[in-house]
Amino acid sequence: MNKDTVLIVDDEWNMRQLLKIHLSPHFHIKQAGSGKEALSCLEREEVDLIILDIMMPEMNGWEVCEKVRARSEVPILMLTARGDVKDKVQGLSIGADDYLVKPYIPEELVARSKALIRRSLQSSSGNTEEETIEISDLKVNRSERQIFVDDSEVEVTPKEFDLLELLALNPKTIFTRDMLLDQIWGINGIRDIRTIDTHVKNLREKIRKKGLSFNPIRTVWGRGYKFQAPDENE
Incomplete structure (x- = not known):
């Protein structure tokens, strides 16, 4: 290649x-x-x-x-x-x-x-990525900006949706907190990296309460976060 x-x-x-x-x-x-x-x-x-x-x-x-x-x-x-x-x-x-x-x-x-x-x-x-991302019992509807566990909708904020969508679309990429701030909040947006940790914590908790079978956000210590597929969960 x-x-x-x-x-x-x-x-x-x-x-x-x-x-x-x-x-x-x-x-x-x-x-x-x-x-x-x-x-x-x-x-x-x-x-x-x-x-x-x-x-x-x-x-x-x-x-x-x-x-x-x-x-x-x-x-x-x-x-x-x-x-x-x-x-x-x-x-x-x-x-x-x-x-x-x-x-x-x-x-x-x-x-x-x-x-x-x-x-x-x-x-x-001219290729467009799939409108819906489905991984095990997790579904991310990109056009409607909705997240589902099985058929149960997870109520998330716009930034929480953006965070999970970005990670799911780039499953092999480790995103530093600065990268996430740039891509989700923008170059002129908030620059407090604790914002990322708070959103990750809240998103994980909301998805966990819906009974998702895996943790979709992996913490890569000292580096940032990445998407974690079901077979990657420890």
């Missing part, structure tokens, strides 16, 4: 090599040491994801992002030491798809990269 191609754009050689170490087991890697080199590479070849540093000489990441977005919908992940919300908003407003702050957790970088490529492929092919 051919690997998806990721273009790493960073003016620091050491950083490019570190990213390559973390990503090469999962992707085919191309590198560019400047914005101009990146644009030249994109003229010659197709890539599935761009990981783009912001603070580069001559042409910074924001400029590169704008030029890429003017001609392509390839996913762009901004990777930078700048963690201010206003910088994240600027990157996303000019066309970046995601934003990760250095120092990063390698597993989170890989997970975000895979998620961006997956969403891009689904969008370009």
